[in-house]
């Protein structure tokens with residue numbers, strides 16, 4: 613392993629989901645999503661809308677398990693500014709979407725479902741543009757009532773209520789390039805002023 617990865621792993625309490633397990637689950641998700649959508653998307657294909665920045669790694673892997681005609685649009689949502697680890701309310705900052713989503717089948721992709729505010733806000737924004745269908749897919753979902761009650765069609769893994777990083781997920785924008793998903797050490801969060 614690259615020495616930089618070793619250093620990042622020192623900040624991790626433990627690896628929660630390793631890269632091989634992630635890859636296997638994404639293959640299954642791909643088969644499930646493709647099976648559900650293949651017959652309905654038609655010539656326009658699917659509109660994939662990853663929520664930036666946390667879903668970059670996930671969408672790169674998932675899209676290659678989706679043998680469907682598709683285009684990609686981007687939305688940037690921010691709910692955890694800097695070192696906070698609790699949601700501060702969601703702002704949609706940038707949207708790189710086609711002019712119209714009318715009649716399109718949309719799949720929203722995010723890294724993790726926590727309070728559910730991000731997915732709900734993004735879904736509301738997409739639904740206001742008259743698409744034919746909207747589904748959402750997250751890699752992780754925390755086992756807390758708000759997350760479990762939020763509508764989301766595809767979930768990779770249900771995890772306990774811990775702050776995780778890696779595979780696209782960040783703390784203060786760091787650790788996104790860790791290839792596995794790990795639980796961040798509590799003292800790192802406290803040392804940099806994050807609140808839980």
Ligand code: IMP
Pocket residue numbers: 663666691692699702722723724725726727728729730731774775776777781782783
């Ligand atoms: P929600 O709006 O509370 O559901 O939070 C969703 C967003 O918060 C995700 O897109 C992540 O960027 C971020 N987030 C929530 N939980 C975690 C975590 O455990 N680690 C890193 N980011 C997280």
Ligand code: MG
Pocket residue numbers: 666692781782
């Ligand atoms: Mg984030």
